[in-house]
Amino acid sequence: MSDIDLLDLPLVLLSNRGPVSFDRDTAGRTVTRGAGGLVSALSGLAEHLDDAVWVCGAATPEDAAVAGENDGGSILVQTQPSPHVVDGKPDGPSIRVRLVVTDPAAYADFYSVWSNPILWFIQHGLYGRSLTPVLTRADHDAFENGYAAVNRAYADAVADEVRSRGGKALVLLQDYHFYLVAEHVREQCPDVVLTHFVHIPWPGPDEWRILPGDIRERLLRGLLGSDVVGFHTRRYARNFVLCAGELLGLPINLDELTVQVNDRTVRARYYPISVDPAALDATLASEEVAAHVAMLRYVFLDDDRQLVLRVDRTDPSKNVVRGFLAFGTLLDQHPELVGKVSFLALLQPSRTDVPEYADYIALIGAVVAEINARHTKEGRQPIDLRMVEDFALAVAAYSICDVLMVNAIADGMNLVAKEVAVVNRRGGVLALSEMAGAHEELGEFAVTLHPFDVQQMADALYAALAMPMDERHRRLAAAAEQVRTHDVRRWLDEQLADLSHLAGFS
Numbered sequence: 447m448s449d450i451d452l453l454d455l456p457l458v459l460l461s462n463r464g465p466v467s468f469d470r471d472t473a474g475r476t477v478t479r480g481a482g483g484l485v486s487a488l489s490g491l492a493e494h495l496d497d498a499v500w501v502c503g504a505a506t507p508e509d510a511a512v513a514g515e516n517d518g519g520s521i522l523v524q525t526q527p528s529p530h531v532v533d534g535k536p537d538g539p540s541i542r543v544r545l546v547v548t549d550p551a552a553y554a555d556f557y558s559v560w561s562n563p564i565l566w567f568i569q570h571g572l573y574g575r576s577l578t579p580v581l582t583r584a585d586h587d588a589f590e591n592g593y594a595a596v597n598r599a600y601a602d603a604v605a606d607e608v609r610s611r612g613g614k615a616l617v618l619l620q621d622y623h624f625y626l627v628a629e630h631v632r633e634q635c636p637d638v639v640l641t642h643f644v645h646i647p648w649p650g651p652d653e654w655r656i657l658p659g660d661i662r663e664r665l666l667r668g669l670l671g672s673d674v675v676g677f678h679t680r681r682y683a684r685n686f687v688l689c690a691g692e693l694l695g696l697p698i699n700l701d702e703l704t705v706q707v708n709d710r711t712v713r714a715r716y717y718p719i720s721v722d723p724a725a726l727d728a729t730l731a732s733e734e735v736a737a738h739v740a741m742l743r744y745v746f747l748d749d750d751r752q753l754v755l756r757v758d759r760t761d762p763s764k765n766v767v768r769g770f771l772a773f774g775t776l777l778d779q780h781p782e783l784v785g786k787v788s789f790l791a792l793l794q795p796s797r798t799d800v801p802e803y804a805d806y807i808a809l810i811g812a813v814v815a816e817i818n819a820r821h822t823k824e825g826r827q828p829i830d831l832r833m834v835e836d837f838a839l840a841v842a843a844y845s846i847c848d849v850l851m852v853n854a855i856a857d858g859m860n861l862v863a864k865e866v867a868v869v870n871r872r873g874g875v876l877a878l879s880e881m882a883g884a885h886e887e888l889g890e891f892a893v894t895l896h897p898f899d900v901q902q903m904a905d906a907l908y909a910a911l912a913m914p915m916d917e918r919h920r921r922l923a924a925a926a927e928q929v930r931t932h933d934v935r936r937w938l939d940e941q942l943a944d945l946s947h948l949a950g951f952s
């Protein structure tokens with residue numbers, strides 16, 4: 447933790463979903479740790495520091511109740527061995543959490559109108575340019591009363607935490623929900639060292655021109671309140687700097703990836719996010735995963751059959767429908783594969799309150815039914831579509847698949863590809879979209895997919911399935927080595943090293 451010690455500053459984190467959530471069952475209040483690599487990486491940091499607080503949204507009614515009982519202030523939650531709120535001194539790792547409660551209508555406009563789908567869609571190249579009206583009066587109002595108002599509330603909570611720590615702190619903001627926060631925090635606390643990490647792609651200026659000038663300008667100026675704006679890849683960082691130059695007319699340096707904002711230099715940096723290999727190894731070794739592996743082998747891998755896998759949220763950006771169309775084309779053009787290759791799709795229903803997402807799930811079901819009807823042989827359907835939330839099942843499938851399909855239209859990084867690289871034990875081939883951030887690191891070991899070209903994807907799947915075993919193992923070992931040496935800890939350490947430098951500690 448050398449860089450962290452060097453910083454020696456209090457830490458204020460902000461993300462939409464926090465490190466713990468509260469619920470209620472028959473026995474009373476429960477506390478659960480958040481899942482996922484991001485939460486565990488940042489939790490490790492927050493637990494390590496003497497003075498850290500994590501500001502996040504109250505996601506459940508019980509979260510809101512906890513916030514109310516504490517007058518909106520922070521609470522100390524011991525995270526291990528079992529999470530619980532502590533009053534005095536904890537006797538294990540703990541995180542101070544501040545749950546922000548906002549008006550439900552404002553939150554709905556912030557989350558389900560602006561964050562998803564508008565910003566998410568623009569940043570994944572999915573926003574409509576057809577004849578249907580796009581930004582209506584209601585959307586303009588939702589920006590003001592939802593996105594901007596909620597950003598202001600979170601910024602005030604962050605600034606409050608910074609002020610209570612003497613006005614100087616390291617502030618780490620996460621993702622597309624909070625583009626206006628950095629500027630508000632800096633206005634109130636000019637001495638902060640502030641980084642905003644964007645987990646999704648950042649497109650070039652023309653994509654942002656879909657938004658009216660005043661809104662896109664506010665989003666960019668908001669982010670430029672940071673000292674560092676972090677992305678997964680150099681391409682996204684470069685696009686951001688181009689936007690500042692073209693859309694705001696600010697002086698930029700494309701080689702250095704910097705933007706000049708009055709007397710401040712804002713740096714765009716790229717830090718590819720990654721996974722925690724030790725945690726994945728432990729999950730793979732669990733009895734639960736072993737039971738799933740036995741079941742999956744029995745169902746999919748008898749008689750030298752092969753398995754294509756995909757694991758995604760049901761998000762249009764993941765391009766699930768074209769992926770199935772490519773698999774259908776593969777079977778049309780290689781009938782000898784029918785009955786020999788199965789496609790297991792583990793899809794987690796996502797954002798179903800957004801109409802485009804609900805429609806997408808229906809379309810996925812229809813396409814799968816059609817391909818299965820066309821290619822069922824001896825009672826065996828080629829596509830097994832499971833709408834499930836089951837990480838142990840996903841890891842079991844990661845470990846035994848022959849091919850992983852990631853064909854996203856755009857994807858900030860894609861952690862599934864990195865997870866498969868670490869846990870696959872079968873010489874699994876990564877079939878990876880050239881538009882996923884992970885392609886920058888893993889593309890040379892993968893079979894590349896062009897997400898809009900169904901024929902190309904069918905051909906690439908065929909090449910992956912036909913690849914000799916020694917070649918498969920060689921590529922997988924190289925991909926695993928890349929991920930193990932560039933893990934999530936490194937993602938965080940590199941950011942801290944840069945910030946440490948900026949803060950004058952190194």
Ligand code: GDG
Binds near residue numbers: 840
């Ligand atoms: C966004 C960006 C970027 C899988 N099945 C279950 C489950 N998973 C886990 C996977 C993986 C994670 O969910 C999905 O992460 P991805 O990176 O693939 O995709 P997004 O959710 O879109 O994440 C992305 C990421 O942020 C980090 O910056 O890489 O580009 O879009 O870890 O293993 N998790 C649970 N249940 C499951 O059934 N809880």
